[in-house]
Amino acid sequence: MLVYGNRDRLENPRVVVARIAAAHRAAAAKPDGLIRHGLLVSLFIEAAELAQGLADAEFAALEEDDCTPCRDAAMAVVMELARAVARSWRGEPQPNACTLTAGLETLSVQPLPETVRIRRSEGYAFYGLYPEAHLEAAARLPPDLPAPVVVIGLRSIGTGLAAMAAVALDAAPPVTLRPIGHPFHRAVRVSARLRTALLADAGASYVIVDEGPGLSGSSFGAVADWLEEAGVPPRRIVFLPSHGGAPGPHSSDRHRRRWAEAVRPVIGFDELAHAAHGPVPPLERWFEDTLGPAVAPLRDLSGGAWRTVSADLAADVAADCPPVHAQQERRKFLLRTASGPWLLKFAGLGRLSEAKLDRARVLHQAGFTTEPIALRHGFLAERWLDGAQPPSTMPLKRLADYLLFRAQRFPAERDTGASLPDLLAMARVNIGEALGAAATVSLDRWTPDILRELSAGGRRVITDNRLHIWEWLRTTDGRLLKTDSLDHADAHDLIGCQDIAWDVAGGIVEFSLAAAEADRLCDAVGASKRLVAFHLPCYLAFQIGYWSFASSDAGAGSMRRFYEKAWKRQADRVARSSLPVGTS
Structure with missing residues (x-):
């Protein structure tokens, strides 16, 4: 894969x-x-x-x-x-x-x-x-x-x-x-x-x-x-x-x-961060000047442990909780102070992490994400949403507004993500390994000439790259907010920054949009329908590979099967239509 x-x-x-x-x-x-x-x-x-x-x-x-x-x-x-x-x-x-x-x-x-x-x-x-x-x-x-x-x-x-x-x-x-x-x-x-x-x-x-x-x-x-x-x-x-x-x-x-x-x-x-070293205090005190002192022990939410907080479970994770790829999760902790609960998430060391704080502030000011507070030695503090739960359905307008905002506000350089030929090669390998070489026939329609044309018309942005329904939360006051929205276009994978069509394809897959809904989403975001049609199989192939590597989690197998079924529906539609968009 x-x-x-x-x-x-x-x-x-x-x-x-x-x-x-x-x-x-x-x-x-x-x-x-x-x-x-x-x-x-x-x-x-x-x-x-x-x-x-x-x-x-x-x-x-x-x-x-x-x-x-x-x-x-x-x-x-x-x-x-x-x-x-x-x-x-x-x-x-x-x-x-x-x-x-x-x-x-x-x-x-x-x-x-x-x-x-x-x-x-x-x-x-x-x-x-x-x-x-x-x-x-x-x-x-x-x-x-x-x-x-x-x-x-x-x-x-x-x-x-x-x-x-x-x-x-x-x-x-x-x-x-x-x-x-x-x-x-x-x-x-x-x-x-x-x-x-x-x-x-x-x-x-x-x-x-x-x-x-x-x-x-x-x-x-x-x-x-x-x-x-x-x-x-x-x-x-x-x-x-x-x-x-x-x-x-x-x-x-x-x-x-x-x-x-x-x-x-x-x-x-843990040994390094939870002890004091000279003027560097333990992690639970890194934001004390802004958030106040901790009123409860710092709680480790890494490796999927955040699911036990969302589900209000003491130890075991419920069968219907979101799956995780634990090896790919950033370290994260729940800090409770007199000013409220706060998520401390590892955003990375070095100069480039400052851009993530700026992006978080822009998204929050636009009403799409929770409030970021500060970045300290690699950790970003943002408000934790007690009582928030993933929505049962996703309003198409909210998804479109979010993707359009990213497309307009977060441009990226041209060579900051995988090229279209590289994405196509990935799709061939992953689908070939998962479903057999015969399952890749639907990819033959994407010739080098078509890819050159699509590449010339594309515009790379800092895409979200993580649009699964559990990445959205409905707060107790009814707001629908996006979580984990800062840096998946700069993750340790081959996707990187893409045209917003990649996120549109992700939204179509994750919310099982019908063809008419997919068309409306493309129109609302201003995404090229041809580029979305190309990204759909690539998105599915990437997710199949991603969840194949997450096999240690109980939900990973069901996620892989979900994307494999979506691939088969997509391939069937290609055989009947010149422009596949919807997935249901």
Whole structure:
């Protein structure tokens, strides 16, 4: 199944350097505390992403990792900001900005490319991975590790995480490597010069840093394989992952055995966020200045636990509750204060999360969503709607007004989502796997010429991408509000931002609109009916794949069957009509 996808963005390195310098001056003007700490972490992430982009650009040119003045200059900036984050986290005084300023100047005089491709760090964006966790985890490595300690970060996110580890260990700046090849059989390519530098001391210990491991753990394994083949004993290789689990089912026997025997301390989110660290209070106090102190323990609503609140259940989830894909849910908590109940939801670390708060405010002011309050170190606080329930029916006008508003207010750049040919390829793969190759015949009508014509007429917006009926709530005073409406166009999947026709197709499917209702929705939103007709099968195929990966939830199977039945109805209609729109 094709479901997941990564987002890259092109940046001018000199613009990023200038932005870091200006943002650091703004952060330095803030008093010690959570807000300043969050700003420093955002700066650190941006610097690490730039270092990743520059290193990958050199890798593409050289076809191997090397040590160069540009990489050294970029990592020096990352290390200085990592030290600033560590001092803030520990409540230590910050020195003046001279060292960072000098580092940025040194980086800016390098022969930088016009643009670099920066990969989004999924852990920071979606999964509640905080760089401070690797700072704390590195401090728990055995104190008798043979010196010197060489830190190796795996790009992308390992660039910054390795710097945090190096600060904790008082080690030299880390080296970063880009494992390449098949996702389950990664390898590294290291220049002779870098090999000599990494293996300069025959008695050194090696700390390999990244998020994961994932389905195979082959990125961690590739570096450890390389080190062992170079003569490093396994006992001098340790790991700093982002979770305590083993590599997934596609890992090799060699990698599983090594992982089971290796030192690999982990600091989980709960241990990190629910305790005080220097001026950074526990999570339940992050919004205390705005919302007041908690009057009840913070309640974890992650992984579908929010369903027990909505259904007013103590433990078991009712059979008719909405299904969830627990692995894809953001962390979320219910905070109760004297000012009322509040949802604290992880919106992501880094500069781009600020746009989500702005979007939330625009949607609330237009009357479509609940009230957002503030963004603090990756968490967005918004009002929790006690007593609200999903509606039994969806008024077509409310849906149309919402989609039209998004289409008008949230334009997106052209290359911020999957192309139409990529969506069609996804549909062929997912439907072929779910229902057999014969079920994909209805997709043959979408020829390359038609796709080029549709692409030329499309206009990408920040689509909602999550229009299921349980994503809407009717409040106790009768209002119909949209939940979870900020960032699914920037989720860890392949869809991304699309023409509003994608959301129209989603609305048609989720509310089983008849052909006449679908036509009225298209007209009200101003969506191209031809583009909606294309997106309908793609939407169904994506949902089939999505719920296939959510099989651990009791409702996932029924959701997949719902979309498979809708696909069959859609395919039957294609055989009878030149323009399928409705689904019922």
